[in-house]
Amino acid sequence: MPIKLPSDLPAYDVLKHEGVMVLDEHEADKQDIRPLRIALLNLMPKKIQTENQFARLIGATPIQIEFSLLRMSDHQSRNTAADHLESFYRPVEEVWDEKFDGLIITGAPIEHLDFADVTYWDELTRVMDWTQTNVHSTFGVCWGGMAMINHFHGVPKHLLAEKAFGCFRHVNLAPSSPYLRGFSDDCVVPVSRWTEMRQAEVDAIPGLTTLLGSTEVGPCLVEDPAHRALYIFNHLEYDRDTLKDEYDRDAAAGTPINVPCNYYPDDDPAKPPLNRWRSHAHLLYGNWINEIYQSTPYDLNDIGT
Numbered sequence: 001m002p003i004k005l006p007s008d009l010p011a012y013d014v015l016k017h018e019g020v021m022v023l024d025e026h027e028a029d030k031q032d033i034r035p036l037r038i039a040l041l042n043l044m045p046k047k048i049q050t051e052n053q054f055a056r057l058i059g060a061t062p063i064q065i066e067f068s069l070l071r072m073s074d075h076q077s078r079n080t081a082a083d084h085l086e087s088f089y090r091p092v093e094e095v096w097d098e099k100f101d102g103l104i105i106t107g108a109p110i111e112h113l114d115f116a117d118v119t120y121w122d123e124l125t126r127v128m129d130w131t132q133t134n135v136h137s138t139f140g141v142c143w144g145g146m147a148m149i150n151h152f153h154g155v156p157k158h159l160l161a162e163k164a165f166g167c168f169r170h171v172n173l174a175p176s177s178p179y180l181r182g183f184s185d186d187c188v189v190p191v192s193r194w195t196e197m198r199q200a201e202v203d204a205i206p207g208l209t210t211l212l213g214s215t216e217v218g219p220c221l222v223e224d225p226a227h228r229a230l231y232i233f234n235h236l237e238y239d240r241d242t243l244k245d246e247y248d249r250d251a252a253a254g255t256p257i258n259v260p261c262n263y264y265p266d267d268d269p270a271k272p273p274l275n276r277w278r279s280h281a282h283l284l285y286g287n288w289i290n291e292i293y294q295s296t297p298y299d300l301n302d303i304g305t
Contacts, residue, residue: 005067009088010048011055035064036101036292037300039135041092041127042069043108043144048084050106053237057285063293070095072120092127096134099303101296102289103135107142107235111157111195115150125151131229133304136296138229139288145222145231146197152227153205157195164191164217166243166261167276168234174211179223179230179287187280188262190238191217192246197233221284236284240275 005012038058044050051069058065073091105127110118118124128151131138140148149155167188172180189212199219202208212221212232222231235242243260247269250257265271297303 005055005059006088009051011052014052014056034298035066036289036296037066037068037099038102038104038289038292039068039070039095039100041103041105041144042071042089043106045109047089049239049242050237053239053242054104054106054285057237057281058289060282061286061289063289065289068095068100072123074120074123092123096130099134099300101136101300101303102139102292103131103137104139104141105144105148107144109143111143111146111193112159115147128152132227136228136303137288137292138227140229140231141237142193142233142235145233146195148227148229149197149202149208149222149224149231152224152229153208155197155201155205157197160194160196162258163194164196165246165258166191167263168214168217168261170212170214170220170234172211173213174209174223177209177211177223178291179221179284180211181287182283183280187212188276189214189220189280190235190243190263190277192235192238192243192260193233230288232284236277236281238277240273244269244273 040051040054042050055067058067069089070092071085071089073093105124108118115121124147128138128148138148140146146157150157168191169186170189171186172183174180175183175185196218199210199213202210202219202222207224207226209223209225210219210221211223213219217234220232220234222233223229224231243263247257247260259267259269261267263273265274
């Protein structure tokens, strides 16, 4: 089944060109099934790029997805055109009475700030609490995952002496987990962050299970069944050139930055990078969608009850 997107959303043409099945609203309404309602709370500055990345992954499953784009109510993006936000995004203050099968909370380039110093932290904490009554399953990504595990469990994030940047091998710590169905014993995951979560502090919280982890960059994917949530602190959703774009941007600006490790062939930025994580990205998000499909109530009104 395809993903339902507005036909004038940039991701519609991008995904259609890539062979992902997409439907506009008129075509989707002809199908006599209930699509899964999946929302993306997009906190990233380059919103269109992030829309494409997540729509690509959740649109590759055999289930029809109704994809909704959300933003913080008062925060104004400086990197995305206002007409794009006006046309395709809804502020979260408009959806308090709605229910969703799934919600993705993205990362945000504000790692250096304490959580309480983030301008929209109060509203985001309300969103996280709202997921417990109005969302069947929530996926926190990078800073979004750090925010969730901190809010629900008090696990702190820690500043790194230098940026964790590149592609790091992670071990499959829970092969029987339905979220890792089809995963290899280890896999490569893109990492780009100035902060870390520490395994010992995650392990100290009863009920949390680390599914993927690295001896170099710590825990990656954590399951929180009590809050019907997954937290991933890295970026399986990244495109092939996302790390390259970050490196080129910082190098051009004169910002001190290391070449992302294990990313370019022979660690040579003159050579085009290879995407070595795409299959595991599709597996993870496909497994998440499948778990939602298997367990969410047919009646949306029953979510959270």
